[in-house]
Amino acid sequence: MGFFERDAAMGSLQGLLTETIEGRSRVAMVTGVVATGKSELLHAFAEQVYDRGALPLVATASRGESDLPLGVLGQLFHNAPLGEGLRERAMDLLREGGGRLETQVVEGLCGVLLSLAEQLPLVIVVDDVHDSDRASQMCLSYFMRRARSSPVMTVFGHADYPHQTDRFFPTEIIRQPHCTAIRLHPLSRGAVLSMVGEHLGHETAERLAPEWHDLSGGNPILVAGLLEDFARNGTGAPAERYGEAVLSCLHRVDPPLLDVARWAAAIDDPALVHRLARADTPSVPLSIRWLETAGLLKDGRFHHEAGEEAVLADLGADKRQYMHRRAAELLNGEGASDLAIAEQLSKADDADTPWAVSVLRSAARRRLTDGEVESAVDYLKLALRGRLDDQERTSIATMLMRAEWRIDPKAPISHMEELTDALHNGSLRGSDAIILARALLWHGRMDVACDVLERTAEFGDTDPHTVAEGVSTRMWLRCSAPPLLSHMNSWAGKNISEAVLPFQVSRRLESINALVGVLTGGPHDRIVATAERILRGSNLDEMSMDTVESALLALVYAGRSNRAAPRCDALIGELRSGGSPARRARLTAIRAEISLRQGELEEAASYARLALEIIPPGSWGVAVGGPAATLMLAATAMGRYDEALAQLNQAFPEAMLQTRCGVRFLQARGRYQLAVDNPVAALRDFRLCGELLTAWKMDAPGFVAWRTDVAEALIALGRHDEARDLVEEQLSRSGAGSERTDGVALRVLAATSEVRHRPMFLRQASEHLQACGDRYELARSLIDLTEAYHGVGEFRRAGIIASRARALAQECGARPLSQALADDGGAEDGDGETSRVVAILSDAERRVAGLATVGYSNREIAAKLFITVSTVEQHLTRVYRKLNITQRSDLPPDLTAQPGRVPGLAREGAHPARPAAGR
Numbered sequence: 001m002g003f004f005e006r007d008a009a010m011g012s013l014q015g016l017l018t019e020t021i022e023g024r025s026r027v028a029m030v031t032g033v034v035a036t037g038k039s040e041l042l043h044a045f046a047e048q049v050y051d052r053g054a055l056p057l058v059a060t061a062s063r064g065e066s067d068l069p070l071g072v073l074g075q076l077f078h079n080a081p082l083g084e085g086l087r088e089r090a091m092d093l094l095r096e097g098g099g100r101l102e103t104q105v106v107e108g109l110c111g112v113l114l115s116l117a118e119q120l121p122l123v124i125v126v127d128d129v130h131d132s133d134r135a136s137q138m139c140l141s142y143f144m145r146r147a148r149s150s151p152v153m154t155v156f157g158h159a160d161y162p163h164q165t166d167r168f169f170p171t172e173i174i175r176q177p178h179c180t181a182i183r184l185h186p187l188s189r190g191a192v193l194s195m196v197g198e199h200l201g202h203e204t205a206e207r208l209a210p211e212w213h214d215l216s217g218g219n220p221i222l223v224a225g226l227l228e229d230f231a232r233n234g235t236g237a238p239a240e241r242y243g244e245a246v247l248s249c250l251h252r253v254d255p256p257l258l259d260v261a262r263w264a265a266a267i268d269d270p271a272l273v274h275r276l277a278r279a280d281t282p283s284v285p286l287s288i289r290w291l292e293t294a295g296l297l298k299d300g301r302f303h304h305e306a307g308e309e310a311v312l313a314d315l316g317a318d319k320r321q322y323m324h325r326r327a328a329e330l331l332n333g334e335g336a337s338d339l340a341i342a343e344q345l346s347k348a349d350d351a352d353t354p355w356a357v358s359v360l361r362s363a364a365r366r367r368l369t370d371g372e373v374e375s376a377v378d379y380l381k382l383a384l385r386g387r388l389d390d391q392e393r394t395s396i397a398t399m400l401m402r403a404e405w406r407i408d409p410k411a412p413i414s415h416m417e418e419l420t421d422a423l424h425n426g427s428l429r430g431s432d433a434i435i436l437a438r439a440l441l442w443h444g445r446m447d448v449a450c451d452v453l454e455r456t457a458e459f460g461d462t463d464p465h466t467v468a469e470g471v472s473t474r475m476w477l478r479c480s481a482p483p484l485l486s487h488m489n490s491w492a493g494k495n496i497s498e499a500v501l502p503f504q505v506s507r508r509l510e511s512i513n514a515l516v517g518v519l520t521g522g523p524h525d526r527i528v529a530t531a532e533r534i535l536r537g538s539n540l541d542e543m544s545m546d547t548v549e550s551a552l553l554a555l556v557y558a559g560r561s562n563r564a565a566p567r568c569d570a571l572i573g574e575l576r577s578g579g580s581p582a583r584r585a586r587l588t589a590i591r592a593e594i595s596l597r598q599g600e601l602e603e604a605a606s607y608a609r610l611a612l613e614i615i616p617p618g619s620w621g622v623a624v625g626g627p628a629a630t631l632m633l634a635a636t637a638m639g640r641y642d643e644a645l646a647q648l649n650q651a652f653p654e655a656m657l658q659t660r661c662g663v664r665f666l667q668a669r670g671r672y673q674l675a676v677d678n679p680v681a682a683l684r685d686f687r688l689c690g691e692l693l694t695a696w697k698m699d700a701p702g703f704v705a706w707r708t709d710v711a712e713a714l715i716a717l718g719r720h721d722e723a724r725d726l727v728e729e730q731l732s733r734s735g736a737g738s739e740r741t742d743g744v745a746l747r748v749l750a751a752t753s754e755v756r757h758r759p760m761f762l763r764q765a766s767e768h769l770q771a772c773g774d775r776y777e778l779a780r781s782l783i784d785l786t787e788a789y790h791g792v793g794e795f796r797r798a799g800i801i802a803s804r805a806r807a808l809a810q811e812c813g814a815r816p817l818s819q820a821l822a823d824d825g826g827a828e829d830g831d832g833e834t835s836r837v838v839a840i841l842s843d844a845e846r847r848v849a850g851l852a853t854v855g856y857s858n859r860e861i862a863a864k865l866f867i868t869v870s871t872v873e874q875h876l877t878r879v880y881r882k883l884n885i886t887q888r889s890d891l892p893p894d895l896t897a898q899p900g901r902v903p904g905l906a907r908e909g910a911h912p913a914r915p916a917a918g919r
Helices: 003-021 038-052 071-078 084-097 103-119 134-146 168-174 189-200 202-216 220-233 240-250 255-266 270-277 284-293 305-315 317-334 338-348 356-369 373-383 390-407 413-425 430-442 446-459 464-480 482-491 503-521 525-535 545-557 561-575 581-597 601-614 617-637 641-648 654-658 660-675 679-695 706-716 720-732 739-751 755-772 775-791 795-812 815-819 831-840 843-853 858-865 869-883 903-910
Strands: 026-032 055-060 122-127 152-159 179-183
Touching (some): 003 026, 003 152, 003 179, 026 168, 038 055, 071 084, 071 122, 103 122, 103 134, 103 152, 202 220, 255 305, 255 317, 270 284, 270 317, 317 338, 338 356, 338 373, 356 373, 390 413, 390 430, 390 581, 413 446, 430 446, 430 464, 430 617, 446 482, 464 482, 464 545, 561 581, 641 660, 660 706, 755 775, 775 795, 775 815, 843 858, 858 869
Parallel strands (some): 026 179
């Protein structure tokens, strides 16, 4: 029945009362699941009886008094208006029946009741009769049969629990010929709406009632709990009072039902609950259906976590752990997945069973593969408390160290001493020992790391996976920390049987080898293709961080930042909701470096700051030099010298200078020193970069072009000849993918050359920088070209180029460059406008317009593109018409940095000839 149907139930009882008053005997059985309003209905009816001229006798049975003989009868007689003699007789019978219920006691008690019925129509109301004592039930049953011709109405409230073993009394009642069964059902949606509307008003009820009906299943007590929570928090979301209401309902039900509800709260798997609760409950499916009817569960689960949490809190930790242990044992016996078993073991906080450790380790490995690192860490910590020998403990501790690393690289420090001891006592071997060495190296403990690396050679491992780990680590050291390479000489020349290696391992070897190739031999098409193939079509869960990092950096240092950027963005996107902060931080640092090489200074600084926020500088170890260098370089270029200085004032590990990241940090520090007019200190840093890279045989133009940095410092010191020699040496090392380095070198070369030769070098520099897409370096080149045109008296060209330089400098946020130009015009249109322009121009028009933007005359453009001057003029005319402009100075900047860039420029920029102009 619904909310208004309760009124109908009251009407039915009142009708039966009328018949009783008229002299007929009537019986009513009011049933329903918990909290459907049975008690409220019976008590409200009892209050109306006296006004109708009948005598009400009311009792409420309880589970705690179910063993008290004649307890319910005693309640009925307690407040009955008995005369002195009749009361004394009733009390005597109750005392006599409290020992052993004899027939004469039953007859005597019934006689007392019938005596009352002779005075007034009698109405007996017993709530929760299912909890009444057996003696009272027998007396009431006997009384109903004797009172069939008397004005007596008996009303019973009875909960229809699904597995009551004693059905004697309800069966006895229902079989009475004058018995009326009244079943109360949970509230309907309309009834909930009315109930909520009475308290909160119609408008609020219209908004909340549908959800509240779903959360309560029509249970009035739960709706009342929701109303109380709303009064507290005003949100309509279930909270503490709702949870208390759920608990209140459950404490009213039979123990088997409460047991099933507790299983449902503890084990979030209805099918598993069925199997676990079966041993304690006669019919689990029936119990589940009953709890669902009562509004406590839906599809075998609690409606809301507030109710579930209340039940779990009431359950207690020990009982909950016992239930999860039972679940783990059952699942293990059924051959369930390790993940399912490990989840229960973790909640049980138990790894004592003989099979627990292997299950937890297997589940942790799977969680790591899926990127759920925190769960894996929990499983491994629990496994360490299991039954382990030294070898197993060491293996799991190493696995835990690697897992915690992905959350915060600083966390595994606590394991390093234990694992180092394990190495010395012989329980740490093979690839686990190499992993320890890399962790020590990350945190700058170089001496210990070297000792561990040397000891790995003593093991003489031939296992393919261990050999692969050793070889890949040696390759990684080659491009990351070359000074430590000598400690792994024993791994040089080791043969790896790739046929038996997992694909993930062989791909890691390929990726690191690609980065080594770029840093030691310069970029080659084959290396670029390898890096792109590794990154293409793979997600991060399928690759180690070394694989991803090496492939991305191989593209960056090969001059392919534009190809690395979208893949890096996609990989970061995969990790945003995952549990690998360390991976996300390292990828963000790479993204910052990519943005820096594209001249996106603000973006580079933002990414670098974010990388240092995701995991703090103290957790970066020696790798902190990477994001710190990017932030310093970007901040310096934008004129934010205080921000760059703040990075310099940080405490950095001394061992950082033995790594690739340390070289980048030295370069960044030198750039800052140069910008704040301290060329001597800058020169010292730049020369140290060169010494380290030369000693490490990592003098690749795409990584750190230290010669041009040294040259700029020398120019600031007035030593132009030395600077020119270094720049020419840098240009002699030019190759595929070195457009950016060549462009910068040509700009610096112009500064060492005669005034009349500078425009030529600077135009070549601009071509290269347009081709590589570095907007900041292009802006620097165009500013120098503006000055060069002024120097040779070509003021019209200088004005055109100045407009472009200003626009680029403003787009990059390079305040020092903007200040270097007189502010005599507004900035050009932004990236969106440039993209629109590129879309409407043909390739030929873009080629011509691209050369025009850097100051070439029509005749020079014709010579470079091997076309006639007339053709150049025709192309420019069409460009002006399409763009609705009238002169070259109106052309948008950076045309060739977009897709479809000027092919002629790319070809010419690939291998620039060594300039031969005089000094």
